[in-house]
Amino acid sequence: MKSDRDRSVRLLWEPPAEPTRGPKAALSQSRVVEAAIKVADADGIDALTMRRVAETLGNTAMSLYRHVPGKSELLDLMVDAVWGETEPTPKGPWRAGLEFFARQVWAMYRAHPWMLQLTASRRIPGPHAMTRQDAAYAAVSELGLAAEEIVAVVTTVSHFVDGVGRTMADRVQAERETGVSEEDWWDGREALWEHFTPDRLPMMTHIWNSGGFECLLDEFEFGLARVLDGLAVFIESEERPLVRPQACL
Amino acid sequence: MKSDRDRSVRLLWEPPAEPTRGPKAALSQSRVVEAAIKVADADGIDALTMRRVAETLGNTAMSLYRHVPGKSELLDLMVDAVWGETEPTPKGPWRAGLEFFARQVWAMYRAHPWMLQLTASRRIPGPHAMTRQDAAYAAVSELGLAAEEIVAVVTTVSHFVDGVGRTMADRVQAERETGVSEEDWWDGREALWEHFTPDRLPMMTHIWNSGGFECLLDEFEFGLARVLDGLAVFIESEERPLVRPQACL
């Protein structure tokens, strides 16, 4: 699962040259990546094994290694390919821009929930991810913010979307693995509800009794509006207090 | 990796009775959980294998199965044990309460970054996690919010903290795996910087040149302040538009 990271950089940023000699390749890097994404979409990231990807292509596991250095790099390529499906944030007012960016990322996570499960290790950012990021920064570039404030503002939105996304991704994965919907599953946890007593969990039981868990507000919409409101307070304020980490004071 | 979930509920909520007969156990559930947490803290969640945990206890892998039904349940127990290390949110003004909650969770994630990597599947919430959640809801219970609004407000904070936490956790894991600090590592990616050209990534290069990436604002502090500002706007507004998912209209 290790990987030579400079090799990854080349892999992502410099498309491989076609070889002149030897037999024509039935497979190709993009076909492998495409198949891998399809597997992950269908059955989750845990189902993404080299053998499985090869199988869907009608080949053996080892054949993939002619086109992809290893699984880790395959994941890098998958991530950037998915970023490539999103639209870069267009120019315009900052709030509309950040909202657009957030919705694009959110849509991406909904289409490929496994994306959130493999940002885990230090992954090389690919060109698609980078241009999208760049366009998001551009959305808040005309506000007279300091460079590090631009980064901080976009990062705040990203963190929120990542947070919601992860919860959603977990839910999707669980529903696929168990074959039981979220609601049905919790309904079936009577053994758990027995421990919901007002003395141990007063607020929980209160919310439960008032139906607060039955029909939740849309977590993404609600949270995004709040986050953007909070950023508006910051952006529109006269003096902006900088919060720097200690190392930078 | 599967697990009988009602068994998990009992495991988490109903502490096991001591057996009367048989040899005294050298191991115990809590010792196993404790050792597992230590392994994960030290070397990350990937290093958490049954063999490794057993080794640190001076036993063999299979001995653990006398005290813990399987790895999945061990993870459940670890998660709740770590929640047990946090302080429940005290009563007081809503903003101070939410901030306290956020800081507790943040501190927890910093101490145990692996927590964020294994919320993956549908995990049974344990008593500690639940009481902390309950106390967080209580922080916004006196504001005249609807039950689902209480949930949404706390959830928004959680999502943000989860988002920042994940980024942090990824960084920690990467630093441990590679033995290279974040900064040094990016410095070493010259192959990557070559592709940072103003025509492809105008904002990136601009921010880079103005030093915006060299000394980032504290992501947690900055974002938390914005999120709380945004929630304040919502909480203090006269009429609060409810954002319900379509299914609930």
Add this chain to the structure above:
DNA sequence: CTTAACTGCTTACGTTGTACACTAGGTGTA
């Protein structure tokens, strides 16, 4: 003492990523 309950260990199996050595197929040069 006998017996039942319990602890911990040994062995073994299937699944994973992938190293290594191989065959079959194609292009260039002599």
Add this chain to the structure above:
DNA sequence: TACACCTAGTGTACAACGTAAGCAGTTAAG
């Protein structure tokens, strides 16, 4: 044409993983 050389894909093998099954030793209850 003949040969050298590269390349695509295969087959086998290995170490590490979670854990099922069964066994040997230990202790308290009857």
